[in-house]
Amino acid sequence: MPPQLLTGPWRTVARVLTEVFQPPVVVLVLLLTSPAIEPGFPGTMWFGFIAAMFVCVLPLAYVLVMVKLGRITDHHVSDRRQRPALLLMTLGSVLVGLLMLHLLSGPVSVTVMVIALIGGIGVLAVVSAFWKMSGHASALAAASVISVMMFGPEWLPLLLLVPAVGWSRLVLRAHTLAQVIAGSLFGGLVIAGLWWLLRVWML
Numbered sequence: 636m637p638p639q640l641l642t643g644p645w646r647t648v649a650r651v652l653t654e655v656f657q658p659p660v661v662v663l664v665l666l667l668t669s670p671a672i673e674p675g676f677p678g679t680m681w682f683g684f685i686a687a688m689f690v691c692v693l694p695l696a697y698v699l700v701m702v703k704l705g706r707i708t709d710h711h712v713s714d715r716r717q718r719p720a721l722l723l724m725t726l727g728s729v730l731v732g733l734l735m736l737h738l739l740s741g742p743v744s745v746t747v748m749v750i751a752l753i754g755g756i757g758v759l760a761v762v763s764a765f766w767k768m769s770g771h772a773s774a775l776a777a778a779s780v781i782s783v784m785m786f787g788p789e790w791l792p793l794l795l796l797v798p799a800v801g802w803s804r805l806v807l808r809a810h811t812l813a814q815v816i817a818g819s820l821f822g823g824l825v826i827a828g829l830w831w832l833l834r835v836w837m838l
């Protein structure tokens with residue numbers, strides 16, 4: 636990476652992209668918009684809020700508390716060794732959210748989204764034990780591809796955000812190029828593909 640990209644305004648842009656498109660925020664927006672494809676929308680929107688609470692809000696709150704206590708380095712969990720335990724906790728929270736959606740007869744769109752995310756979080760937890768695949772790239776790629784499948788080709792420009800955020804992770808030296816590419820492919824192909832298969836199967 637050229638040294639000039641690591642300082643000054645480029646670094647500021649990279650930090651903004653990293654913060655705005657961090658995984659909890661991206662997944663939160665995805666969960667809140669997922670009920671929009673249901674016939675009962677906007678009446679079904681509150682199911683998206685329930686899912687977002689267990690998938691995003693509670694795990695993020697836990698991370699912030701752990702950062703405050705000095706147990707975790709930062710809210711992006713830059714230390715790979717701290718990721719597996721956090722991801723397993725997140726997985727537990729997501730499973731509770733999925734159970735609640737089941738008990739409340741939540742819409743298929745939200746349930747499918749949560750199950751796909753469970754699969755993604757599980758794989759990331761395993762991989763993080765020995766390699767720091769980019770969670771930013773994974774979450775954004777999955778969200779972008781799923782949004783296109785949900786709402787149509789006019790949403791294709793969202794895919795441009797994936798290399799932009801990947802670039803920000805490289806500039807901030809949070810990941811290698813291989814980790815960013817792997818995260819993008821994992822999110823865009825595996826998580827989004829799982830979402831599509833589950834939706835076809837459950838409809």
